Amino acid sequence: MQPLLRQASAATRCAKPWRSLAHSPAKANAFSPRLFSSATHPRTLVKTSTSILCECHRHRQIRSYSNTTTDPIAFTENTNEESSSGRQKKKSDPLHILFCGTDKFSCAALEALFSEHIRNPDLIRSIDVVVRPGKRTGRGYKVIQHPPLKTLAEKLELPIHERDTFTGWDPPEKTNLIIAVSFGLFVPPRLLLKSQYGGLNVHPSYLPDLRGPAPLQHALLAGRQTTGVSLQTLDHTHFDAGKILARSTPITIPENETLDILTNRIAPIGATLLIRNLQAGVHVPPLSEEPPSEAVKAYWAKLLEEGTVVKTGASKQTNIFLHAPKITKTDSQLLPSHLNTILQRYRALGPLWFISRDRNGVRKRIIITHVSPQDTDDAYALQKNAEEAKTNRSYSIPFIQNHEDNTAAVAEDEPHIVLNFPGDSSGRCNLGKFRIDSVKVEGQPEKSPEDALRNFLVPLLPGRL
Structure with missing residues (x-):
């Protein structure tokens, strides 16, 4: 056997990621054509084998990072959101995503996007990550605390851009979709207009209820027993004022559930909603706004019963939607x-x-x-x-x-x-x-x-x- 062929053979036999795939016929069959179809030359075989092993290693990274019970690779199998089967599926160009976020809720969305990028590169070709700069904290402000999303992006080996303003900055040239999740910084029209598909946002409430940067906190403060997740476009002028493209089914909030537990439970649902609707091409023009389902109408009707009556001039109206300003x-x-x-x-x-x-x-x-x-x-x-x-x-x-x-x-x-x-x-x-x-x-x-x-x-x- 030629030396290069011997190296390639040893790599495919001995590398742990490939050996673990051998125990799963479905996964092995999925990877094997990529391993051997282009093996017309020993060097090609070695190069292809190495790239496959790297992808397996990156899968292991994302699995080890996740702190939820939901496997990120299986996000698209989750059924806890309304079906978009009533719409005609639209074909999207390969997506070069600029993802903007900070916290655990946005981490779940990035995990799901990365898994879909590995599984279906024809849909998601690349991901760049934008995070806010770390903040000094602790006694004497000597410790710099970075947002959780930066830690995740580093583990996934994704390009990272630290920005506290978009003034004078341009995204990577190929960017054709901007996704902002729990970011807190307004994405200007200049960037949205440069992007072929504009921008999307995953918001953990049934918009227009609980518009603002802290919807889950204010849902708990208001004693809400139910909430949901909305997928909307990024508006050019205001936060949380875009077109609603999809909504999750209602999510019950148990009586004594804390913010951390609620966030860990609702984050995978938001990530699933994002991935499934990207697969359906809801971001491809012409955009179709999702009408509220019967469950959402029932939720709003309940808010109407519990709403506060506000006097405006000579008339009265019931204020059923809350604002969710930043928590200080x-x-x-x-x-x-x-x-x-x-x-x-x-x-x-x-x-x-x-x-x-x-x-x-x-x-x-x-x-x-x-x-x-x-x-x-x-x-x-x-x-x-x-x-x-x-x-x-x-x-x-x-x-x-x-x-x-x-x-x-x-x-x-x-x-x-x-x-x-x-x-x-x-x-x-x-x-x-x-x-x-x-x-x-x-x-x-x-x-x-x-x-x-x-x-x-x-x-x-x-x-x-």
Whole structure:
């Protein structure tokens, strides 16, 4: 055997990715024509074998990165969205995509695009990634935190462009479709007009409801029990004002689901919606807007029942659609009006904080790091709560609304929070109908409320900590 033929033969026998494919006849048959059809010369055989092994390795990279239970390569098999079979499938030129994103939701879409690029290069020929520059964080702002999408793009070995503005910048010359998912930076008309197919966006709400950069957070804050995903075009003038090309089926939001869990669950659905509609060619002109399905109409009808009546001039109208503006650190600050919805806010925003004053008058930030509902699902839980109430120790803690006030003086009308500590050794406390499991005082490690707030609590009833 010639030396080059010997090398090629050894590569196909010994490389782990190819050996693993041998256990799956379907995959082996899919790759084998590419391996041997052009083997007219030993060098061609070696080169083709190497490229196949590289593709297998990249498949392994994307599988190892995914933190969801859905296999990215199988995204197109997911059935959790409305069928676009009513439309005539349109033929698209091979896509050279400029993908813009930042967070976990956009990572799922990029994973799906990359898998489709490997599986069907006639549809997706190349992908370039645009991310926002990393932000300095931590004490002294010495640590640079990069967006999750950059980490994923590096693992997938995709070209990366870090941009905080599109002014004076042009995308790669071959770009013919721009996809922006959870990006936060407006894609200007100049770039959209240069792109043959304009731009697409995957938005986790039933637009026009929850327009804006934080739809999932505001869905939880509003107590929404259902949401969905919309695939829209990128508008030339406003965020989230494009044509709706497709929508997912309704997605139920369980009562106590947090933002992270909801994001992990809804992200693969959005990625599936994107890939299936790219396969159907919905981005190819003339664009056809998707009319709302009966499920979407039912969702909007429910919002109409629960909507807020707004007076405009001499007439009244029901405002059923919410805006979803950017979430800031101040949104996590607890106010007296938030105490009845503290669990709802925790689910949407994570740890919550307020300013208090210890017994020495020192002002500190109190961070509630974990909130849970009290057990009220069965008779045993109700009886247990009633027994705990008999031995509850009640305390108040100052609740300072103006965090700019650094004076040590205590106002007579200064509001307080009442915390009830059950007669057990858990260290947890109850705030109304909610349970505070852990607390962090500014500058100290996370502890149980009993330990963390020892110097802040003022007894309301006889009893000592």
